[in-house]
Amino acid sequence: MAFYILKIPPKEVEELARRIEEVQKFIKPCSLCNNFSTEEICSLCASPKREKDVICVVEEPKDILAIEKTGQYDGLYYCLLGSISPMEGIDGEDLNIHKLVKRVASGEIKEIIISTDPDNDGELTAQFLIQKLSVYKVKIYRLAIGIPLGTQIEYIDSATLGKALMDRKPVS
Amino acid sequence: MAFYILKIPPKEVEELARRIEEVQKFIKPCSLCNNFSTEEICSLCASPKREKDVICVVEEPKDILAIEKTGQYDGLYYCLLGSISPMEGIDGEDLNIHKLVKRVASGEIKEIIISTDPDNDGELTAQFLIQKLSVYKVKIYRLAIGIPLGTQIEYIDSATLGKALMDRKPVS
Numbered sequence: 107m108a109f110y111i112l113k114i115p116p117k118e119v120e121e122l123a124r125r126i127e128e129v130q131k132f133i134k135p136c137s138l139c140n141n142f143s144t145e146e147i148c149s150l151c152a153s154p155k156r157e158k159d160v161i162c163v164v165e166e167p168k169d170i171l172a173i174e175k176t177g178q179y180d181g182l183y184y185c186l187l188g189s190i191s192p193m194e195g196i197d198g199e200d201l202n203i204h205k206l207v208k209r210v211a212s213g214e215i216k217e218i219i220i221s222t223d224p225d226n227d228g229e230l231t232a233q234f235l236i237q238k239l240s241v242y243k244v245k246i247y248r249l250a251i252g253i254p255l256g257t258q259i260e261y262i263d264s265a266t267l268g269k270a271l272m273d274r275k276p277v278s
Numbered sequence: 279m280a281f282y283i284l285k286i287p288p289k290e291v292e293e294l295a296r297r298i299e300e301v302q303k304f305i306k307p308c309s310l311c312n313n314f315s316t317e318e319i320c321s322l323c324a325s326p327k328r329e330k331d332v333i334c335v336v337e338e339p340k341d342i343l344a345i346e347k348t349g350q351y352d353g354l355y356y357c358l359l360g361s362i363s364p365m366e367g368i369d370g371e372d373l374n375i376h377k378l379v380k381r382v383a384s385g386e387i388k389e390i391i392i393s394t395d396p397d398n399d400g401e402l403t404a405q406f407l408i409q410k411l412s413v414y415k416v417k418i419y420r421l422a423i424g425i426p427l428g429t430q431i432e433y434i435d436s437a438t439l440g441k442a443l444m445d446r447k448p449v450s
Contacts, residue, residue: 164431166432173439176436176437177436220449223429225429244450249442250443250445252422252445253424254438255435255441258400259345260341263427264344266427266428267348267350268350270423271348271350271351271421271422273424274422275419275422278412278417278418
């Protein structure tokens with residue numbers, strides 16, 4: 107980045123500096139889903155085109171970008187802004203889930219898709235969410251664990267390959 | 279390997295050369311599953327501990343090693359020794375499936391788990407197998423496609439993440 111700044115015209119440097127300051131001034135968490143937004147409510151929560159009774163729960167706003175890029179999802183999101191992490195002393199009670207629980211409790215949500223990372227912290231977070239949300243009338247799903255597309259069986263780690271075998275899908 | 283050979287004692291070089299010759303002489307495809315074997319029938323096919331009515335179909339013997347390492351499978355294998363590959367001019371009719379089809383047709387097999395690679399050639403091969411085998415009374419499964427364990431959502435390719443969303447698993 108330093109080399110890039112040294113190379114661009116002074117006008118662009120000023121513009122860049124101004125924009126960097128603006129980022130923190132004008133971009134705040136969406137009051138509904140915690141995604142980054144320039145408005146009180148983000149464009150995804152406000153969109154009339156999204157299904158309003160499905161919520162995909164992610165750890166960070168960048169996960170929303172990754173899921174949007176798939177083009178396979180047209181529901182809403184809820185961003186935890188973190189995950190349970192025993193290593194960092196963050197437990198379930200520290201998680202930002204109050205707004206989510208309130209919406210699920212109100213009965214307006216039919217389906218929750220837990221899309222926390224498939225690592226230890228993400229799995230702990232998923233288990234905590236399942237425990238908190240399964241008392242309400244809502245269907246809870248987890249992203250499929252399995253072998254990723256475009257790879258070869260021999261290079262897949264044993265834990266994932268074992269899970270892909272256990273979760274094998276009927277095709278006939 | 280050249281550096282290793284230059285360094286070891288002459289006796290070990292002779293031993294290595296002899297073993298390399300033996301590999302092709304004594305190791306042949308198992309007459310049942312095509313896995314490498316020193317006997318007419320490999321130790322997996324011969325084992326009384328394996329379930330005899332489940333067959334996991336793989337492309338190469340090294341895939342058998344990968345699946346055995348998971349410790350999650352106790353059925354038999356069938357090795358295609360290749361896959362359909364339009365780029366290399368290999369189509370379904372070139373595939374080594376006659377012994378497999380015969381066993382499925384005999385009614386002795388309850389379940390087939392197609393474990394070809396999750397890439398283009400492996401997918402074509404899987405579709406061909408499904409078409410050939412679904413005329414018989416056998417349950418056919420495919421390894422689960424999804425996000426691999428230990429990764430993070432933001433680094434998973436869109437195609438895999440999209441498939442993991444579509445194949446989401448109910449947890450409540």
